[in-house]
Amino acid sequence: MAADQPDGVVYVVTDLAGAHLVSLDEPAMLGPALRTAHEGAIHLTLFDPSPVAAAHRHEPAELGRDRALMAAAGVLAVVASLVLSFAVSGWVGAPVAVAALVGLAVAYDRHATRSRRRWAGRQRTLPSGTEATQFSRALAATRTISAAWPRIGPLVQAETPRRELSAALWEVADRLHMHARLREELSSLHRARADLRPAAAMRADLTDRIDRVEAALEPLRTHTQRRVASLERLARQCADLARDEQAAAVAREALRRADRSLGLLPAQSPDRATEQEFAERVRWIISAYRDLSGLG
Known part of the structure; x- marks a missing residue:
């Protein structure tokens, strides 16, 4: 695994085929690209699939x-x-x-x-396929968390999740990159074994390597699936809490306006049930945030 860690941001380049380049350094860009940014990531979507643009994006x-x-x-x-x-x-x-x-x-x-x-040590490539799809899910989850954080942040007393989100994306990209390499090696071993005669002496060696690669793939697959699922779960909780907190704020304001119109005294304290519900959900968010940050 990589020794380098993101300094609050990773660069994600996506081409028209859905492949990703994830980098700790800003890549060189030739050709048009859509640039979007959120907490922890700068996403560049290529519109020019020419070989020149594809080659140049793989250098600093x-x-x-x-x-x-x-x-x-x-x-x-x-x-x-x-x-x-x-x-x-x-x-x-x-x-x-x-x-x-x-x-x-x-x-x-x-x-x-x-x-x-x-x-080369600070970038990971994810060719279109299973690995790229999983990373797209992780990237979408971090976007959702970033969009919800302006309302979530004050509740969890955390200003920004930039470092945590960039570290999570880099870790997912790193493991998926290794998974893609091992999966390609596994396919190569299977093809080599299929081309040999049944009695060939090298079949035993190939079978041994196949078993070893499959054993190495399993923990990578399990960890990455768990990490992506954790990000998606946190994203859903953040989005739900942000939406409900906003709805509660609108409801409180509507009650205040109605009370003023009716000449009623303002409520002395917020609804306790609503307050307790939000407190419980905020505690869950804090727990999930610490897990994401590696603090839990």
């Missing part, structure tokens, strides 16, 4: 800026060599320009290699 955005800086430095090196050629000699300016350009290219290549290695 900083490399695009670095390429621009390298190009600018290259232009400056050429200009400096021309000035040196006019001032001294072309035999001096040309080698200086070549050496500078080669040095820039080597430095950029080393930097790009380090950046891509770091990037």
